[in-house]
Amino acid sequence: MAWWHAVVDSRHELQNPTSPEKILLLGEALGLDESSRVLDIGAGRGGPAVLLAREFGCRILCVEPWREFADAIRERAQAAGVGHLVEVVESKAQDFEIEAAGFDAALCIGATFAFDGLVPTVEALARAVPPAGAIAVGEPFWREWPLPRDFELREDEGFLPLAETVDRFESGGVELVALITSSQDDWDRFESLKWLTLDLWLAANPGHPQAEEFRTEGRYRRDRHFRWRRDLMGWAIFVGRVP
Ligand SMILES: C[S@@+](CC[C@H](N)C(=O)[O-])C[C@H]1O[C@@H](n2cnc3c(N)ncnc32)[C@H](O)[C@@H]1O
Known part of the structure; x- marks a missing residue:
């Protein structure tokens, strides 16, 4: 059986509506440098991890359950010359024991379903970093609210407008310090x-x-x-x- 995302995402560098430039902006917002240790949950094919390791020289631990994607991270990290900085653990988010305060920054870019939602994701990432540590979560929000009557909402689309999404994000115990939004081109x-x-x-x-x-x-x-x-x-x- 082929998995839908393994087929349609197989040529994506980044498996979210963003760009390499915006991932580098993220690295700056997180204050990454050669001394940083980063956790990336739901790392996909390693697009963000490889970009961040190459630009900032940080070490990144990628947690990704899908074998094909985990292999892609290893291959892409080697090809980019950052194989020594990028480590891969093949695991689901909730089966992976996060080392408390073991990282300088923790990310979950487009995979909050792995923790059953935005708030538990923020809570899990916040535990991974020390006081004043940084976390980042990629998440959809609705641009129009209320949604048009004719739009049939799917079960996995329980998102909120932007301000309420920020409230939900902060209710996980962090303060929003930066927002990197996708364009329609993205x-x-x-x-x-x-x-x-x-x-x-x-x-x-x-x-x-x-x-x-x-x-x-x-x-x-x-x-x-x-x-x-x-x-x-x-x-x-x-x-x-x-x-
Ligand atoms: C939308 S992709 C994002 C990938 C990457 N963060 C990026 O921005 O390119 C979501 C990723 O979450 C992974 N995933 C799915 N279920 C997961 C789980 N239970 N725990 C951790 N990751 C999971 C998928 O295999 C996929 O690689």
């Missing part, structure tokens, strides 16, 4: 690469038992993006300081 680049990748995959795997299922899912997600989510959904990296 969204279009992120979503389009999925459509292109799926198109190539379908052409290369015409007889795959999941080909029709993936084609249907791809069209559904693509249409939902340009009909609704492109205007309705924002995404940002929320950077917080632990008291």
